[in-house]
Amino acid sequence: MKALHIEALTKVYDGGVHALRGIDLSVEEGNFFALLGPNGAGKSTAIGIIASLVNKTSGHVSVCGHDLDTAKEAAKANIGLVPQEFNFSVFESVESIVMNVAGYNGLPRRLAKQRTEHYLKQLSLWDKRKAAARDLSGGMKRRLMIARALVHEPKLLILDEPTAGVDIEIRRTMWEFLTHINKEQGTSIILTTHYLEEAESLCRDVAIIDQGTIVEQGTVSELLSRSMMETFVLDTQQPVAATSIGPYSVRTREDGKIEIDVSQGTALNDVFNELTTHGITVSSLRNKENRLEAFFLRLVNSQRESAAANGQAAHNALGAAQ
Amino acid sequence: MMARLLQERVAFFTIVRKEIRRFMRIWVQTITPPAINAILYMLIFGGLIGSRIREMDGVPYMDFIVPGVIMMGIIINSYANVSSSMFSAKMQHYIEELVVAPVSNITILMGFIIGGVARGLAVGTLVTCVALFFTDLSPQYPLITLSIALLTSVMFSLGGFLNALFANTFDDISIVPNFVLTPLTYFGGIFYSISLLPEFWQTVSKLNPVLYMINGFRFGILGASDIPLWQSYAVILLFIAALGSVCLWLLHRGAGIKQ
16 A cells, blocks of 8 residues: 555645646655655645645645545544644643644543653653753754654654754664664655755655656665766875866865766776876775765756756747747 | 544543643633732722712612623633634644644634633633622523623634634734724623613614623623623624634635645
8 A cells, every 4th residue: 555645736825836746656655755855846845735734736645545635534644744843832841742642633541641651762752751842952852743743653754854953863863763663663754854865874765856846756776876977085195176087077075085976887997097197196985975965966956957948948939939 | 433533522622621721821821810800890890989870770880890890801811812822823833733633623623612711711700709709699590691601702712713813923813802802892881781872872882792792691690681682692603603614614724724
C-alpha cells in the first residue's frame, strides 16, 4: 500500500502565485522519503495540503489509501506532522502539549499517558515534562514537536526541516531516532531538509521540487548515478589560485583545500598527471561526501537557466510579432 | 462509526479540559475582575444611588439591577474567553494541532463554546455569590433563570469565536467588546426599565438583542420583565442558530485558519 499518493496537485494562492503546478508523487509504505527543493519551491505548500493546513486548488491526495476529500478523518488519523515553525502553546507544559494532541486523536487518557511517557523518554524530554514549553531550548522544542507528532503512532510521519537550527549532536541523535522508528515501527517518513547530506544518509527515495513542479524523482542511488560529475576534495602542498586545471574546473575552499570536478568515467591517473604537469603535489584526497548536494545544485541551476531561456525566447517571439 | 464517535468524544473533552485549565490558570485576570466590578456596581448604583431611587418596576432598585449585573458578567466573559483563546491559538499557530488531527469542525466549535460557557457561568456564579451580600436573591423560576443564562453564554461564546476567526491583531478582538458589546449591554436595561424611555427610544431599544437576554434572566429571578419571555427565547435561539451556522461554514472553508 502507498503511504502517500498525490495526483495532479495544484495550488494557486489568492495573489495568483502558482505554488504547485500539478505534481504527482507516491511514497511506498515503510519508505524514508526526502522532498527537496530550494526556498519557495512548493515543499511546505505540498506538506500543508497533505496535513489539511492549506486548501488545495485541484488534484487528489490519499494517505494510507484514504482520500483526503472523501475520508478526511481516516486520512488525518494516519498523519503525524512536525512543522517547520514551532506551533504549540508556549504557556503549556511539555506533558500537557503531548497529552492534548493524544486526546485530539481520540486516545483514551490512560493510553495517552503511557504513550506520552514513552515518547518523552525516548526523546530525552521526560525530565522536562512539567516545564512550560517557552522555557525549552530550540533543540528541545524540536524534539517536543516530534514526540507530539508520534503520540498517536501515525503510519506516516511528515517532518518539515526538523533539524533546522539544531546543533550537530542533537541532529545526529534525531537521525538515529528517526531511523529507529522507520525500521523498528515501520513508520513511513517524509522529510524536507536543506541539509542534503541528511537526505543522502537517511532517505531511500528522493523527489526534487522546483517552481511547483517535481523535476526529479527516484532512489538516492539512481539520482546520484545520473549525476555526470563527481567532486573530489584535495589537500595540496602548494596553494592553488587557478579556476581550472586542464579540462577540470577547480574551486579553492575557505580551509585552503581545493575541490575539483571530474566527469564520471575519467581515470584518476589522468587527473593526477594533469595536476603534476601544473606542479601541484597532492597530500590527501577524498570524495566529497555531499554528492546529492552537487547534483541538486546542478539540477536546480539548469532548471532556472532553461526557464530563463524559454522566457527570453518568448519575449523575442513577442517582439518579432509586434 | 462507534469508534469515530468515541474518538470525537475524547477530542471534545480534551478541548473542554484545556479551555477550562487555560482560564483557571490565569484566574486573577479572568475570574476576579468581574466580581470586583459587580461589587462596585452594587455598592454605587444599588446601594448609594439606589437608596434614592428606591423602586424600579415595583421592586427594590438593588433587586432590579442584580440580574443585569450577573448577566453582564456572563456575556462579557463568555465572549472574551473564546475570542482570546481562539485568537491566541491562531497567533501561536497551535490551532494547527486541532486542524491536523481527525477532529470534526463541530467538535472543535463545541469544545471552544463549552469553554466559554464554563467561564461565563463561573463568573455568573461568583457574581451571584457577591450579590447575596447585598440582597436576598431567590429566583422565582430557577429553570428559566438557568436556561437563559446558559443560552446567552452559548450565544456570546459563538460571537467570540466568530470575532477570533476574523481577527488579525489584538486590536481586532478588543474593538467588538469595547465599542459594540459594552454599549449594547449598558443600553440593554441593566440599570433601568425601558418603560422609562420615550416611545421612540423604547422601539430603538427593542432592536438591541441584549435587552431580551437581560429581561429574560430578570423574569426568571424576579418574575417581572419588559419583554415577553417567548421573545427572549426566540431571539437567543435565532442568534445561536445563525452564529453557529456561520462559524461552522467558516471552519469548513478554513477561514482565518488555513491558507
